[in-house]
Amino acid sequence: IAPRLSRDCDGYEAALKQMSEAEPEVLEQISRRAAQLANRGRIKPGSEVRVVENGQLTRAMVRTAPTDADGEYEVSLWTQVSTVNQQAEEGFNTTRPRIRTRPRVQIYASDKQRQQLSQQCLKAVASRHALTGATDATPPSPPPTSQEFLMLLYADASRTIPQLRALATVVTQRATGVRATVAPLKGQVRACVKTQDKYSGDYSRLTDLARMTFECSRLSQLLQVLEVLTTAADFEILFIKDRLMGAFDSSQTGGYRDMLINLRSHRTGHVCEVQLTLSPLLKIKTSGGHAAYSFARMFLLFEEEINHYEGGLNAKVLRRISCGMLRSIECRFDDELAPLFDGLIEALSSPSCVLSSIELKGCNWPKGRTVGELLAPLTRAGTRMRKISLGDMANVCGELPADFFEACTLLTYLEIDRFPKLGGTIPKTIGKLWAVREIQMWGNNLEGSIPAEISGCVALETLGLSTNRLSGPVPEGIWKSMPNLSSLSLFQSTDELYISREGAEALKTRNQFKKLKLPSIRDA
Secondary structure, eight states: OHHHHHHHHHHHHHHHHHHHHHSTTHHHHHHHHHHHHHSOSOOOTTOEEEEEETTEEEEEEEEEOOSSTTSEEEEEEOEEEOOTTSOOEEESSOSSOEEEEEEGGGEEESOOOOOOOOHHHHHHHHHHHHHTTOOOSSOOOOOTTSHHHHHHHHHHHHHHHHHHHHHHHHHHHHSTTOEEEEOOOOOHHHHHHHHHHHSTTOGGGOOOSSEEEEEESSHHHHHHHHHHHHTOTTEEEEEEEETTSTTSOGGGGTTOOOEEEEEEETTTOOEEEEEEEEHHHHHHIIIIIHHHHHHHHHTTTTSHHHHEEESOOOHHHHHHHHHTOOSEEEEESOTTHHHHHHHHHHHHTSTTOOOOEEEEESOOOOTTOBHHHHHHHHHHHGGGOOEEEEEOOTTOEEEOOHHHHHHOTTOSEEEEEOOTEEESOOOGGGGGOTTOOEEEOOSSOOEEOOOGGGGGOTTOOEEEOOSSEEOEEOOTHHHHSOTTOOEEEOOOSSSSEEEEHHHHHHHHTOSOOSEEEOOEEEOO
16 A cells, blocks of 8 residues: 555656646646635634645644734744753744744635534424424524434535536536536445544534535646636635645645635535546546555554654564655664664665655664765655754764755755764755754764855754864855744854854844854954
């Protein structure tokens, strides 16, 4: 299953890339339009939402709301804080909160609308209630956890199906070449299982009993369908889940991408689901991709307990890396790294490997093997990599390869520290890491200057380069191009690395620094 999922993920990505290259900027137009349509209405402080941070959808909590519609919200990102000799923290309100401001159109609400029974269903409930001889004039509405509520919901869904068929006709007439399919009502067994698994038995959260699909062969067709839906007379758009946007993590859907829209019927009040799909991606899904995804979901392969490993390396772990079961590993003070080093490189080089996070700390790195040997397969993984943490291994040698930084542009955390035999310079390509929030490369034997290209790391919050053999001036991009920088450590054992007095003053006057260790200061 895992190798099939890995191949499908690559296939989905390649297909979408080809479509995007055929129609430049249309995919971005789709996501912008979807955000305009869905991200409306006031959000209360304390609500959990999603925002795009460093190219990824990230959990956040609204702290304050603006007084006017055009104002910006203040949100706090979900943060994990781990500091030596201090208790680890995680949440929205840690001692090191990450506060951001966003306009409403850039804030994605987490909750969908819930179903409400139509007046026709409520009248049926009242009529049946009257037949029982009850004296109260207004009978209670059936609770959303009851089977009665589910059956009435099915009645509303059935009355909405003709409207969906009429909508399909309108869309296909105005969007040439689009194929529309109105599906039968969702099966009752599947509806019950889904409600128990996902919604704790609350049937009001079921919004896909009535559903339809628009299949588009081009991105421009999908954008056209989206525009037609905005003018549909019998429906209103309530919620859009844009799984086509680059910030969406498709690993939880087996790599598959589409757009899910919740529409509410003006006649019945019923909420239904409309899926906008792309033919090249759908072809992969229907040729066995969905079956592999269904099995993976059944066997919980998307759950962290399954795809994350923490402990020592062994042959079984290497097989799980090689076949694509593991997405992240953490190995600390492991004596088995040296004898299994070649096996680890082979597993990371497997076409089915989907690892995006690796941590090796205090392990017995084999003598004479370079850091480039480990980074080579991670370089081939490219933008899949999110976290690389290597530290405290005395035998690590070699130099940092320039192509690694050029390929892994979506890294958010990079740690390569406490390697006294790691020499060479910091490659200029480090500036390609536009999404990285933390870089730790202290305690090595790096020499030369800090490249001016590091100013490209615009999202950087923590930078540690102390205790190397760096020299020359600190580039001004560190204080001019990194607005979120709150921890900076550049201290060296010699005075060969220096910062201008202007730069030192600019950094010292910031109130956001929790740690600031500068090299020697010189006049410009």
